[in-house]
Amino acid sequence: MTTKKTLIGLGLGQTISLISTFLSFTASEIARKGINAPTSQSFLGYVTLAIVYGSIMLYRRPAIQVKWYNYFLLALVDVEANFLVVKAYQHTSMTSVMLLDCWAIPCVMILTWVFLKTKYRLMKISGVVICILGVIMVVFSDVHAGDRAGGSNPVKGDFLVLAGATFYAVSNVSEEFLVKNADRIELMSFLGLFGAIIGAIQISIFERGALNAIHWSTETVLPYLGIAIGIFLFYSLLTVLLRTNGSTMFTLSLLTSDMWAVLIRTFGYHEKVDWLYFLAFATTATGLIIYSMKEKDQEEHKSGEVVDEEAARRKLLDGDDEPGS
Template identity: 80%
Template structure:
């Protein structure tokens, strides 16, 4: 839902960002679909669902890092804190599926957009125009409409407590905004393999501790047949691919591009709910999605204008420097001629 000019579409970096963003969107939808299925089967162990993904990251990228033996560029406790927040954010999302529908979870992900804007404004001192702020406000209106649609839909919302589930998703989206902004900083200032290695290592350790304390009884009560194991393996593989591609997209296109790309997963969530679950979607969902789409269009259009304005400012600044250099050279030549 981002408008690009023809020249922007021809850009290799833009095309790569669009493709990677949609792959991440499909992976996110697949993870949400599988997590929702586990919740429907009564498997109440949200942390265990992401453990194998972290373990896979630690094994693959940890092996690459040990082979390279590079110097660690960031403090280990920074990665530990990042992994801790990441584990808890995934926990909140998985927990939310026990209370609300998959459609609500996917739509409420757009709450990360204003969170990213606030974080960049506070920590990166980024200035935003009035039009951009209006686009974000419209997106927030769409989020609020999702919550009201769950209240209006009642038992058709696909969960026992839709409002509680929505609040869990909003909290998780806030944490993911912090995580994605931090990951963008690490991939641009540290190393991508280093980030994935420590994220997987600390994520697996934290998840294992949390599982042993809070989810042991729930896992023991599960009948571990092939039908129960396959969803865990699917989530692990999708999670590994998701984080691997995510770091590439963050490095090339940034957090905003990633956050906007994930919003296309809403369409897949609605289609899955209609055709796979055979459930009726409340009419407010469509209105909420349309409202969010309008907000994204406003945000994206102004984002492009702002980037062009910044590029123009850089060009003007370079011209000023060149003029100053030319003036200095001319003055030096006149002085030499007079002498």
């Protein structure tokens, strides 16, 4: 175990998981108020990314390392992933949203194995299985408690969650490739820029009426500002975690977000929850630690695969200059 790398990965992963929990609570609260404008919730977050990282990029004036349409496609997938997941909260319960975490894991592992040539040894596969077992415990507990009865259209909500999970997997693996082979500031700048542009177009076409119907007040504005700050912090820390530990570690870390929500409900709102939640949290945490062990196994490549990856990298990046970090 590389102790420093493991601790950084676990710490960043759980910080991101807590931010994800905050975003989920806020999105659920907005949905409960009857506001049906999912794209608008992430729009300010993309704008913040574009302003902050775009300013840094303009100050540095570096050469653009990746063709612009790659960032556009990444932003499109990312915006729609956020749209689908937020939309799912209007139709189904938190238990169904947990399917997002479970389905994203095999998607990410397959994509990283095919495109990034990532090797998953027995230790890592065991950690993934243990993490999934922890989530299954939560699902069984929620089903027993009747949580799945919530939601106006659970089937539609489940479909939205699974579609969003697939989009998230594509987005996360793409970001991992770009952050490891190009420039982090450039990635955040263009993700924010194109995300804001795509979001603005989508809002003007599909969500203008819903936004006009909202009675704007401090109580309504604060959740949107909170989501904007949360998204900025989420993506800023995400790129660091992707570079150091990879997209699979990130996806596994998000498994604890629902369990953090349970702890917040228990100690913050004094709600009673099933004892399986606490066992599930401990199980998932154990799986994360096991996955983090022997991290070098994930980075091992066969010589022929390195050549293939380098060819893909050169095809993606602009110019003949070697990219910076």
